[in-house]
Amino acid sequence: MQVTTEYSHFHNKTRLDQNKGTTAAICVQNLSRWTEAIEEICTWPEYKPQPLRSLPLQAEQLGIGKLFFKDESKRFGASLGSFKALGAPYAVFKILAEEVFSKAGVRPTSEDLRTGKFRDITQKVTVCVATDGNQGRGLAYGAKTFGCRCVDYIHNHVSPGRAEMMKDLGAIVIRVAGEYEASVERAKADARMNGWHFVSSTSWSNFDNNIPRNVMNAYMVIVEEALQAIPVVENITHVFVCGGVGSIAAAVFLGFFTRLSQIKQSNQGRVLIPPRFIVVEPKEADCLFQSAKTGEICLSEGSLRTLMAGLACRGPSPAAWKILTWLASDFVAVPDDVAVAGMRQLAGVVSCPDHLTPVE
Structure with missing residues (x-):
């Protein structure tokens, strides 16, 4: 496996620091209802556990025991194609359930919403998001499934093809001049002005807004499926997750850490060393790396291209x-x-099924 070594690395020496744990405690507490999210999503008729793939040849090349990757490419159908198909639809379900409860005084099930039982209420609701594509498709899918309107805001660099995919799922797509942040500001402004729901995994406080909390709780489905597929969970040594704003990485790391802590307690306090949790992001959009290096939240100075x-x-x-x-x-x-090399590796694996094995 030949890839470039031109990467930047920061090791967090104060990981699991008690003071940091105290600071994170409110956020962790607000994400504690992930079991509820998992149980709900597992009742959806289109739900199907997504595979954890084993890459034995790549593991041998790297000199490690086992290498797995979580394949989210078919989550709720190939038209969605990513883990974002979990968070946004679940957030839409929760938004509409609250709308129905506030106006009709009943707690609807997801089946009630799917069948249009409260269409007179839900069709008046609009959800919106700023997106590069995946979150927008997930939101459009959720809106179409549960019966409300969806508006996706995209920026200059989003391809026409991605925009069409969102439209195909029923979204109204608005292109905004500038970068991703410009589309975020426009979406938030329009949501405030029109009384819409801005659905994002970004929280500007401690998840006091239910929407990002619900999005991240839904991501815990990924953790649960992965843990069920790995025979000996205690043998996990490294977990790599993509960056972005950090929501998927935070959810996955917290899920693994929580479950391993539960295993430790069930084994009469036997010491279990947490895996190394590694965030990976593009050099041109390295806000998490830069924040880690400086010790506080800061913006990436990259091009975002x-x-x-x-x-x-x-x-x-x-x-x-x-x-x-x-x-x-x-x-x-x-x-x-590095991403190109990874895609080529996986393309070769998919074209030669003997090299790729689902974990049963």
Whole structure:
């Protein structure tokens, strides 16, 4: 496996620091209802556990025991194609359930919303988001499934093809001049003006807003499926997750850390060393790496022009950052050719099924 070594690395020497844990405690507490999210999503008729793939040849090349990757490419169908298909639809379900309760005084089930039982209420609700594509498709899917309107805001660098995919799922798509942050500000402004719901995984406080909390709780489905597929959870040594604003990494790391802590307690306090949790992001959009290096939230000074478009974020989610600075052991920023090499590796694996094995 031949890839460039031109990457930046920061090791978090104060990982699991007690003071950082105290700072993160409110965020962790607000993400404690992930079991509820998992149980709800597992009742959806289109739900199907997504595979954890084993890469034995790549593991041998790297000189390690086992290497796995979580394949989210078919989550709720190929048209969605990422883990974002979990968070946004679940957030839409929770938003509409609250709208129905506030107006009709009943708690609807997801099936009630799917079948249009409260269409007179839900069709008046609009959800919106700023997106590079994946979150927008997930939100449009959730809106279409549960019966409300969706508006996706995209920026200059989002391809026409991605915009069409969102429209195909029923979204109204508005292109905004500038970078991702410009589309965020426009979406938030329009949401305030029109009384819409801005659905984002970014929280500007301690997840006091239910929406990012619900988005991140839904991401815990990924952790649960992975842990069920790994025979000996205690043998996990490293967990790599993509960066962006930090929400998916914070959710996955917290999920692994919590479950391993539960295993430790069930084994009469036997010491279990947490895996190394590593955040990986593009060099041109390295807000988490830069924040780790400086010791406080800061913005990336990169161009944000990267093939890893879904990770092209200028700054971290403050609430997710509190969890990451406590749990993450390493932050790595890589150039695009690392992503290209990875895609080529996986393309070769997929074309030769013997090289790729689902974990039963």
